[in-house]
Amino acid sequence: DAGVIQSPRHEVTEMGQEVTLRCKPISGHNSLFWYRQTMMRGLELLIYFNNNVPIDDSGMPEDRFSAKMPNASFSTLKIQPSEPRDSAVYFCASSFRTGLYGNTIYFGEGSWLTVV
Amino acid sequence: DAKTTQPNSMESNEEEPVHLPCNHSTISGTDYIHWYRQLPSQGPEYVIHGLTSNVNNRMASLAIAEDRKSSTLILHRATLRDAAVYYCILRAGGTSYGKLTFGQGTILTVHP
Numbered sequence: 001d002a003g004v005i006q007s008p009r010h011e012v013t014e015m016g017q018e019v020t021l022r023c024k025p026i027s028g029h030n031s032l033f034w035y036r037q038t039m040m041r042g043l044e045l046l047i048y049f050n051n052n053v054p055i056d057d058s059g060m061p062e063d064r065f066s067a068k069m070p071n072a073s074f075s076t077l078k079i080q081p082s083e084p085r086d087s088a089v090y091f092c093a094s095s096f097r098t099g100l101y102g103n104t105i106y107f108g109e110g111s112w113l114t115v116v
Numbered sequence: 117d118a119k120t121t122q123p124n125s126m127e128s129n130e131e132e133p134v135h136l137p138c139n140h141s142t143i144s145g146t147d148y149i150h151w152y153r154q155l156p157s158q159g160p161e162y163v164i165h166g167l168t169s170n171v172n173n174r175m176a177s178l179a180i181a182e183d184r185k186s187s188t189l190i191l192h193r194a195t196l197r198d199a200a201v202y203y204c205i206l207r208a209g210g211t212s213y214g215k216l217t218f219g220q221g222t223i224l225t226v227h228p
Contacts, residue, residue, distance in 0.1 A: 042221075
């Protein structure tokens with residue numbers, strides 16, 4: 001079975017440019033999460049969706065970041081304009097939410113972003 | 117979210133058991149205890165989870181204290197491929213939609 005698929009795997013861009021990261025969750029999953037990982041701050045939850053609806057975006061650093069989930073099989077994380085401090089690994093993850101909270105979250109392999 | 121405390125790092129020899137401790141003294145009754153690990157240059161992957169009883173799966177065992185204020189992840193025979201950062205996470209119930217809040221984790225080094 002295909003796991004969570006992210007693209008691009010690696011991106012190098014210049015400061016000020018728009019960056020769009022894409023994610024295809026596992027088929028049938030109804031929750032989607034975007035995380036960011038840096039050496040300084042570790043793994044941080046940016047935003048998560050349930051049934052395509054954003055539930056909590058309190059982790060989004062600022063207005064330059066936006067995320068959408070137009071349908072159950074696709075999500076984007078956009079940074080506009082990008083800055084060098086946005087350099088990080090961005091992970092997308094998905095799970096099937098049930099009434100109990102023991103269900104597993106599956107992570108993609110990450111999008112490695114470098115802003116120069 | 118309730119917090120967990122883990123040692124920054126641990127070391128083990130190959131084929132020996134490894135016991136990774138986690139303290140979570142403020143755990144609530146509906147919190148599940150999850151363990152994830154992150155291999156170098158990869159996304160985190162699920163290892164095991166439990167609520168009150170000890171749990172076993174093909175990867176590891178999870179021993180949960182009777183008062184649930186601590187737990188231990190047990191790798192029965194460490195291999196070089198088990199070298200990773202191990203995260204102990206409390207996954208909240210209620211309306212939190214089961215999000216995972218990662219701490220710093222324990223860096224496990226396995227020596228040949």
